[in-house]
Amino acid sequence: MNETLERISKDMQERFAAEISEYAGDSTVILTPEYVLDAVQTLRDEYHFNMLVDITAVDYWPDQESRFHMVYHLYSMLNNLFIRLRVPLNGNAPHLPTVEKLYPAANWKEREVWDMFGITFDGHSDPRRIVMPYDWQGHPLRKDYPLGYEEVQFTFNAAEIDKRKPYAKE
Amino acid sequence: MGLEAKTGNMGVVTTTLENVVNWSRTNSMWPLLFGLACCAIEMMGAQASSYDLSRFGMELNRASPRQSDLMIVAGRVSRKMAPVLRQLYDQMPDPKWVLAMGDCASCGGVFNNYAVVQGVDEVVPVDVYVSGCPPRPEGLIHGLLTLHEKVKKEKITHWA
Amino acid sequence: MTNIREVTVDELRHLVSDRAMTGETMLLNMGPQHPSTHGVLRLLLELDGEIVVNCIPDIGFLHTGVEKNMESKTYLKAEVMTDRLDYLNSIGNNLTYCLAVEKLVDLDVPVRAQVLRVILSELQRISSHLLWLGTSCLDLAAMSVFLYAMREREMILDVMEMISGQRMMTTYIRPGGVWRDVPPEFVPAVQKIVDVMPGRVAEYESMLTNNLLFTERTQGIGVVSAEDCARYGLSGPVIRGSGVAFDLRKAQPYSGYDQYDFEVPTYDTGDIYGRYMVRMEEMRQSVRIVRQALSRLPAGPVQSSNRKFVPPPRSEIGTSMEALIHHFKLWTEGFPAPKQSVFATTESPRGILGVFLEGDGGPKPYRVHYVTPSFINLQSMPLLTRGHFVADVVGVIGSIDIVLGDADR
16 A cells, blocks of 8 residues: 555545555545545545546345445546445445535446445435336346346257247338 | 231330339338337448448438338337337338348347347238347348249239 | 426526526527537537527536446456447556456556557547547548548557457457457557557648638637636646646556656637647647557466466367466456445546545445546536537537547446
8 A cells, every 4th residue: 555545535534534445556545424525525625536437326235234335446546546445335226425516427427326236325316227217116236136148049948048038020 | 926026126025014013123222211229230240341231232321211112120019119119100102011120029038028029920911030149140131032933923813 | 208398498597597587698509419428428409699698518418327337247258348338448447447357456557558558548549539539520521531530440440359368358458468369460450550650640631720711620629728628627738738738647547657758738818729739739649649559568468366366268178277266256256355445437438537446345346437528528518518609509519529438438
């Protein structure tokens, strides 16, 4: 871990009660939801993390205690550093403040997380689905959402599947 | 026989109406300019300089479904795209044909999941399937020539 | 299946101006089937006469569920899906995924494989830029460039076919190296591309760079400042066209990019023309990198010798019991990865391409997330098109070089 990162992690620990972990050269700051906005703002304004690279989530179903982890990746052009923030969230329909005001790039990323995981962002300017159809039911990347696998037609079952396959009419 | 013997010198050829219509349909088949995914890149490759699809009278891609008679479904069809695809098909004037290009359009390919329609034949009736992920331009051209064979065999009774 | 749910204007009230509600401005739908949206992008344009007031992109028409599908496959099998995300940069997608897997399980890559990876990524970059050049100029009604660009692209696709048997979806780069060694005719074929490309790039430039028809359509259109680029997270040729020399190959070198001598081209104007100039220069720089890589291509293995992760060669299976066991384990069960998460990035032809990969101790990835440049760059469409003519919208779409498979995943 280089000097700047060490300084950042120390600051994060002191001000936002964050936990720091490191694996394979990636530094992760683990935060509680109430500090997200402040921590991101601090990183942007004081440590020059001027680019939001990514927002995504991970689902740990059936674990209910901290079912979702929000994952933020920030990049600092000045220091040439990537940093990852992880925010564990409780429950099946968690919500979190949006970081759209700090990074306009977060708009679509948060829409994608809402679409795929069903995590709501308070204060988001455009809370619609983004990649799935507007009337889609469910959030596909949740672990309790089925993959939607359909049986593949092989020689031995081709005729049987053909009978129930919904072929289109003219 | 008799007629040809008499009129041959005058430069007149006799044939059936079926043959003339099918011949003209095969040689000026206008595909809908419509690419979905990776296969569309190979479709472009087929139209570009190296493979030159215009040898088969198909260089003119129409961007409007109203002016085209062949839909090449080049790529995977998502659940969101499927109604759009059907609407485009409904807008095309008869006679119309559909060519499913690539594995995803034919059967879902490697993407056996919630988002992809498992074969575009669930949305529109398909005439020719071309395998490959993506098919080579030669594969696409072979599929188109196969479609030409099919069109040439159409009967006058099918038109009605 | 056949019914499309129409979005009412009320649902879009927060996105369009008040004038749209009174009918003073017009809402125009563009796409998903439109010849110049580069795939299945849908744009909702709010127009005041010919002028774009707002532009609302609607994506997802090519959503493939790749991330979900990869979770149900082993690390090796999941790689096949990565090719088909950004289908113009399949080598780069493989590379980013492999870098992430290698980082997760701590796997080494031999030098020859590293150099091969660099050669192929740069060839892929050239071919992607060539297709961009052809299609975006086609949108600006310059038909002949397309035919020229596709001619050179075929040469690169022939090399891809030579090494892997597939023209586009190679899956050639594997965790721990590459699939197998290149055939002897690989080096002469690449050498030929390297020799002809600079002349061909000059040929394209002679058709476009000083062509009044082209410059009138591109200069001063779709301007974005360097600050806005950072705020919107734009990367790749877009940010370099705005004068910021930001390239992950220089900033965070991977696969030994720090050992090559190349420049990061920039252009100050930040408009479509600037992005065009950057991409043309990038092709030259890529040729330069490939030339250096060819000259230093060392002999040696192309795969890591760590048999826990890399399948043994055929020759070993016949004689070694251990190799047979490894082979069987790898192809039936796969290799386990620790319960950790990593983030790997590369510079794709479109910008920052990242993979967030999380393992759970088992042989399948627990979560794979692709950070794709098209998704982020497309978000800036309202910023880039506001105040321009409708006809310039297609130019702007072309200039940010979107690939919808990359944006929707």
